[in-house]
Amino acid sequence: MKYALMTSLVVAGALAAEAVGGGLTATAARSCESLATLTLPNTTITSSQAVAAGALALPPAPPGRQGGPPAPRVDDLPAFCRVAATMKPSDDSDIKVEVWMPAAGWNGKFEAVGNGGWSGAIAYNSLIPALRRGYATASTDTGHSGGRGAFALGHPEKLVDFGYRAVHEMTVQAKAIAAAFYGNRPKFSYWNGCSSGGKQGVMEAQRFPDDYDGIIAGAPANYWTHLMASGVWIGQATLKEPANYVPEDKYRLIHKAVLDACDALDGIKDGVLEDPTRCRFDPAALQCPGDDGPACLTSRQVEAVRKIYAGPSNPRTAKRIFPGLEPGSELGWAAMAGGPQPFGITDDHFKYVVFKDPKWDFRTLDFDRDVELADRLDGGLLNATNPDLRSYFGRGGKLLLFHGWSDQLIAPQNTIEYFTSVERAIGGAEKLKDAARLFMVPGMAHCAGGEGPNTFDSLSAMEQWVEQKKAPDLMIASHATNGNVDRTRPLCPYPQVAQYKGTGSTDEAANFICRTR
Numbered sequence: 113m114k115y116a117l118m119t120s121l122v123v124a125g126a127l128a129a130e131a132v133g134g135g136l137t138a139t140a141a142r143s144c145e146s147l148a149t150l151t152l153p154n155t156t157i158t159s160s161q162a163v164a165a166g167a168l169a170l171p172p173a174p175p176g177r178q179g180g181p182p183a184p185r186v187d188d189l190p191a192f193c194r195v196a197a198t199m200k201p202s203d204d205s206d207i208k209v210e211v212w213m214p215a216a217g218w219n220g221k222f223e224a225v226g227n228g229g230w231s232g233a234i235a236y237n238s239l240i241p242a243l244r245r246g247y248a249t250a251s252t253d254t255g256h257s258g259g260r261g262a263f264a265l266g267h268p269e270k271l272v273d274f275g276y277r278a279v280h281e282m283t284v285q286a287k288a289i290a291a292a293f294y295g296n297r298p299k300f301s302y303w304n305g306c307s308s309g310g311k312q313g314v315m316e317a318q319r320f321p322d323d324y325d326g327i328i329a330g331a332p333a334n335y336w337t338h339l340m341a342s343g344v345w346i347g348q349a350t351l352k353e354p355a356n357y358v359p360e361d362k363y364r365l366i367h368k369a370v371l372d373a374c375d376a377l378d379g380i381k382d383g384v385l386e387d388p389t390r391c392r393f394d395p396a397a398l399q400c401p402g403d404d405g406p407a408c409l410t411s412r413q414v415e416a417v418r419k420i421y422a423g424p425s426n427p428r429t430a431k432r433i434f435p436g437l438e439p440g441s442e443l444g445w446a447a448m449a450g451g452p453q454p455f456g457i458t459d460d461h462f463k464y465v466v467f468k469d470p471k472w473d474f475r476t477l478d479f480d481r482d483v484e485l486a487d488r489l490d491g492g493l494l495n496a497t498n499p500d501l502r503s504y505f506g507r508g509g510k511l512l513l514f515h516g517w518s519d520q521l522i523a524p525q526n527t528i529e530y531f532t533s534v535e536r537a538i539g540g541a542e543k544l545k546d547a548a549r550l551f552m553v554p555g556m557a558h559c560a561g562g563e564g565p566n567t568f569d570s571l572s573a574m575e576q577w578v579e580q581k582k583a584p585d586l587m588i589a590s591h592a593t594n595g596n597v598d599r600t601r602p603l604c605p606y607p608q609v610a611q612y613k614g615t616g617s618t619d620e621a622a623n624f625i626c627r628t629r
Contacts, residue, residue: 141295144193144215150292154201155285162215165191170236184240191215192243195289199281204269207255207278210234211286212243213293219246222290222298223571224283224324226309227251228559229457231274232258238304245571248298250286254278261460265468275493276315283316283323300578304571306330306559307522310513314530315496317511321504326574331515331522331559334530335434336461336494337486338424339522342434343448343458344477345424350449352475355412360446365407366417367442369398374439379611380618382599384555384564386609387629388438388517389525395421420449423523428480435525444520444557455521462486465494499533501548510577511548512570512584514603516556518563524552531606546583550606553589565589565601588621602626 147160168186192214199207223245225238231254242249255273256263264271283301291297303313303324310332316323333339350356358366374391375381385391395417400408409417423436437445448455454474463472466486492498501511511534515527531550538544555564566589573584584605591599599619602610604626616623 142292144195144213144293147193147195147289147293150289152197152285152288154205154281155197155199157195157197159194159196161194163189163192163194165189168194184237186240189240189243190217193293197285197289199278199285201277201281202269202272204267205255205273205277206270207273207281208234208253209250209282209286210239211248211250211289212239213248213290214243214246217246218248218294220296220299221247222249222287222301223247224250224279224286224301224303226279226303226305226307226312227254228307228309229259230256230261230263230460231308231312232256232260232263235309242304247302248286248290248294250282252278252282260456261464262470263464265464265470271465272493276312276319279312279316280320280323283320300325300575302571302574302578303327303329306332308333310334311336311494311496314511317501317504317509318496318498321501321507321509324509326510326512326578328512328514328570328574330513330570331519331524332496332513332527332530333522334496335526336496337490338434338483339526340458340461341424341477341479341483341486342436342523343455344462344474345433345479346420346437346448347451347454347459347474348477349416349419351451351454353412355410356416357451358409358413358416358445358449360450361406362409362413363442363445366395366398366409367440369393369395370439370442373397378609382618385438385440385517386554387552388440391439393439394418416449420445424479424483426480426483433479433483435523435529437520437523438517438525440518440555441520441557443563444518447520465489497530497533499530499537501534502538505538505547508578509547510574512551512574512577513548514551514553514570516553516558516562516564516566518555519558521558528552528606545605549584551584551587551603552606552609553603554601554610555591556589563591565591565599565603567592568603586626 144162148157166187168189192212195211197209223242225235233253235251239249239251255270255278301324305313310329311334313327313329314332314334317327370393373393377390378386395414398409399414404410421436424433459474515524517524535541535544556562556566568587568589573587576582586602586604589601589603590597600621602621602624604610608626608628610624611627613623
């Protein structure tokens, strides 16, 4: 709050001075290059350059990140002002931020974009579509470089930056930079993120309710400590002993058996489970009658698969710690169960944050004592589980949650559980429906991809909700093969599901209706 007030005063003074000197225009209050001298609390502008249309040059992917999605097209981007800044709200902070602002045609709005995993890089791939839509947009590396959790060892202030401070500081200062450039503060501000970015958005609503008018939070990693435990649980289930290991070539075998057992439960057989919670598949159906083979599971593999579906539980109390992955997610299990170590993000949390020992062995995690320790040490730093969003909703803020049912990294039920906790805190579904909605996406993997329709425009839905007071009753999702759309389907606000009307193609959204089952 103190920083926001100081920033407002600084920017107001700068705008007033330029207005007297005739510097304000309908397009921009000051040149892009002149922003290098802008004074903001705890912030140093390290560069401010005008980028010509189609002339953006991005740095190469950092070591260890090659082989991801292809680089996005940038030669069609409009001219924009690119500002880089470093923020130091603590003595050990080193938060990098970039703010991109259209040189012309600004839509008057601001969209900040989220990160993934341990979030140690500017999210250029997300800044690009925001700029293309006319937004002033911003991203942060959350105060460190790289995608591992080692930065947290011995640096508690950097962990605070990662937990919430970097995003809030970026938000406040990016809006101030936009105000200095355009002469007006953004009319509306939106957050758009998935995974860690979804957690960041939920954390913003909980801690800083004035920062955003609308928050899009996909597959939020908001129950961070228990999510980390779930990754180690899967690691122990499949990697602790060689006999438990499920080779990747058996994932497709399990997936086919799931579809054979449950695909038709929603009334149509289309290779996608509309609601996997209705599926009662038991991997024992695939158990080998004798020796191991390519078309069956050993008894030890059956137990490992059961643990993946069940999720971690406390061995002493039997209380569930985190939901399990859903039937239908099998094709993506390599990330969590493919080995030779557990998923790095989850392993790192216990190594560098909880036990502060880079040599810690995942096989030793005690799901009673150690999960409780992780919760106690966190104290709400990384966990964004507070359901009381009355301050955010009270000022008109909107929250749009989504999660793919086939998510292979974060169990979908976690988002449902958070949503229903908010519903209880706000006083019931009727009171919540104008402030928050959840969309479960059949067949979608973690944040994108998968066998089901997985591409949809949540930002347009949020814009209509905030700016036109039209809450999203559905969103149309599409699936494409080789760039060609081959299926569309409505996404329905939870607890509704898309139900086939009984006539017409099952690949066309118009032939479905949203209904509560």
